[in-house]
Amino acid sequence: MNRQKAEELASRYLTANIGEKVGPGLAYFDSKANGWIVPILYQAHFTQPPQRVGELHVDATTQAIRAPSLAELTATLEPPRASGLTIILHFDHSRLIPPCDEGAWGTSRTG
Numbered sequence: 471m472n473r474q475k476a477e478e479l480a481s482r483y484l485t486a487n488i489g490e491k492v493g494p495g496l497a498y499f500d501s502k503a504n505g506w507i508v509p510i511l512y513q514a515h516f517t518q519p520p521q522r523v524g525e526l527h528v529d530a531t532t533q534a535i536r537a538p539s540l541a542e543l544t545a546t547l548e549p550p551r552a553s554g555l556t557i558i559l560h561f562d563h564s565r566l567i568p569p570c571d572e573g574a575w576g577t578s579r580t581g
Contacts, residue, residue: 473497476506476528483526483535484510488543495522505529510537512547523547 473496480494488510495509506528511520523546527536 471506471528471530471533473499473506476508476530479528479533479535480506480508480510480526483537487537488540492523492543493520494526495520497528499530500527503527503529504531510543512543521547 476497477494480497484492484494491514492510492512495511497506497508499505500507508526508528509522510524510526512523513520523543524538526538528534529536
């Protein structure tokens with residue numbers, strides 16, 4: 471089995487068992503395990519870079535897949551970050567209208 475086949479198997483497995491926001495990264499061969507290690511990448515939004523949340527093992531002989539559970543993957547997720555922008559809100563207190571008492575506008579509510 472070649473790298474492309476391992477990535478294809480990983481992609482199908484992830485889509486079927488985890489969801490569409492995860493996908494395979496670039497696989498590499500591990501000779502000790504006689505299989506392919508495929509990084510699992512998660513992308514919360516298209517404007518954010520993918521985040522590596524785990525890895526999947528594809529046996530080179532049997533094509534068996536070992537993967538972390540959904541709970542294990544979500545435990546590694548970092549909270550989404552802003553894109554490096556800082557938003558500063560400024561509140562101009564001088565433009566506030568002061569609270570008024572009953573007769574402030576020259577009328578009375580009692581009649």
